[in-house]
Amino acid sequence: MEKGAFRKQQIARLSQISAEERLLQESSLQQQLFASPVWQQAQVVATTISSGLEVATQPIIEQAWAAGKQVLIPKTLPHRQMAFMPYTADSQLARTKFGLFEPTTGPTIDKSAIDLILVPGLGYSQNELARIGFGGGYYDRYLADYAGTKLTLALREMAFDHAEWPVDEYDILLDQLLVAKERVDHEH
Numbered sequence: 042m043e044k045g046a047f048r049k050q051q052i053a054r055l056s057q058i059s060a061e062e063r064l065l066q067e068s069s070l071q072q073q074l075f076a077s078p079v080w081q082q083a084q085v086v087a088t089t090i091s092s093g094l095e096v097a098t099q100p101i102i103e104q105a106w107a108a109g110k111q112v113l114i115p116k117t118l119p120h121r122q123m124a125f126m127p128y129t130a131d132s133q134l135a136r137t138k139f140g141l142f143e144p145t146t147g148p149t150i151d152k153s154a155i156d157l158i159l160v161p162g163l164g165y166s167q168n169e170l171a172r173i174g175f176g177g178g179y180y181d182r183y184l185a186d187y188a189g190t191k192l193t194l195a196l197r198e199m200a201f202d203h204a205e206w207p208v209d210e211y212d213i214l215l216d217q218l219l220v221a222k223e224r225v226d227h228e229h
Contacts, residue, residue, distance in 0.1 A: 088105075117141075
C-alpha cells in the first residue's frame with residue numbers, strides 16, 4: 042500500500058478509538074515510559090504538543106517538569122526543517138498552518154544536547170522499528186544525524202508486526218518502540 046493510502050487508512054482507524062480506550066492505552070504507555078531507564082536518565086526531553094490523533098503528551102510534559110527535566114518542543118522552519126526550543130508553563134505558543142502549537146520565541150537547543158526525542162507518527166513496525174509520519178519529512182530530516190535516543194509511544198492501533206507501507210532508505214528507524222499493553226481485567 043502506498044504511503045498516502047496507508048496514512049488515510051490509519052487516520053480513519055485512530056479516529057474510531059473511544060475516549061475511554063485511548064485513556065487506558067495512554068496510561069499503559071506512560072507507566073512504561075516513566076519506568077524506562079532511558080526516561081529516568083534523560084535530562085533533556087523533546088516531544089510535541091500532541092494533536093487529536095496522537096498519544097497525549099501533556100501528562101508526559103508535566104511529569105518531565107515535575108522530575109526537573111528540560112522539555113523541548115519543535116518549531117517548523119522553511120524547507121521542511123525544524124528546531125527544538127525550550128517549553129515551560131510560561132512559553133508563548135502560536136498555532137501553525139498545520140494546526141499545531143509551536144513556540145514563538147526562544148533559543149534553539151543544539152540536537153547534541155537532547156537526550157531523548159519522543160517521535161510522533163501514525164504507524165510503527167515492531168520488527169524493523171520503522172515509522173510512518175504525517176508526510177512532511179521533518180522528523181526524518183532532523184533525526185538523520187541525531188545521536189540520542191529516538192523513542193515512540195504507540196497505541197495498539199499504531200503498531201504493526203511488519204511495515205505495511207514502503208520503507209525508504211531515507212526513513213529513519215526508531216531506537217525503541219513502546220506499545221500499549223492489552224487490558225487485563227482483574228478477576229475477583
